[in-house]
Amino acid sequence: MKGRMISPGKAAGEALVSRSPLSFYGGIDPKTGIVIEKGHELEGECVKDKILVFPQGKGSTVGSYVIYGLKKNGVAPAAIVNQETETIVATGVILAGIPCVDKIDINKIRTGDKLVVDADNATVELVQG
Template sequence: MKGRTISPGKASGAALVSRSPLSFYGGVDPKTGIVIEKGHELEGECVKGRVLVFPQGKGSTVGSYVIYGLKKNGVAPAAIVNQETETIVATGVILAGIPCVDKIDIGKIKTGDKVVVDADNGTVEIVQEIT
């Protein structure tokens, strides 16, 4: 799938997919990488080393620093894939050096799929689908 580069780099890993927006400030613990937003479909899941796939971010601009904190604490996602990356996520992934691509049809990706993100070229490839 061809999208738009938000933050360059290459990464791969198992996808962790949300069909709803994600808030990093108050939604993801920057020390553990665990989604703590009450009632969110990813509540209790850890983003560490995964390709985090969600439509777009939401919430406070402090979310950018939470993304940076995830990276600094060694619990960041390997890459982020969005339908539409808004300013909060864009700023965070650039500060943290996390590969990020948007303009992707995230409906084609399922949690557990092995995904390769080549943000240098704006591509996302599902290399192994879960059954």
Template structure:
């Protein structure tokens, strides 16, 4: 699948998929990488080392710094794939140097599938195994 690069990188890993938006501030514990938002489909799961797939971010602009904090604490996702990356997630992945792409039909990505991202400066490709 073709995609748009938000932050470049080439990675391969296991997809952790949410069909609902993710709010990083108050939604993910910055020290552990565990989703703590009550009632969220990923509640209790760790984003550490996963390719985190979700439609778009939500919530406070502090979420950008939570993404950076996840990276600093060694519990960040390996990469992020969005249907649409909004400003909060875009700022966070740039600060944290986490590969990120958007413009992807995330319905085609199943939880637990192996996903490869090859994101250049502008264009990207996402492969699902």
């Protein structure tokens, strides 16, 4: 799948997919990487080392610093794939050095799929589904 590079880099891993937007500020614990947003479909899941797939971010601009905090604490996703990366997520992944690609049809990806993200070439490859 060809998209648009938001933050360069390469990563491979297991997809963790949300069909709804994700808030980093108040939605993910920056110390543990666990989704804490009440009622969110990923509540209780850990983003550490996953390819985090979601349509777009939501919420406060502080979310950018939460993404950076996840990286500093060693609990960040290996990469992020979005339908549309808005400025909160874009700023966070660039600050943290997390590969990120958007303009991807995330409906083709399911939790547990093995993905290779090559943000340098703006591609997301489904290796195993």
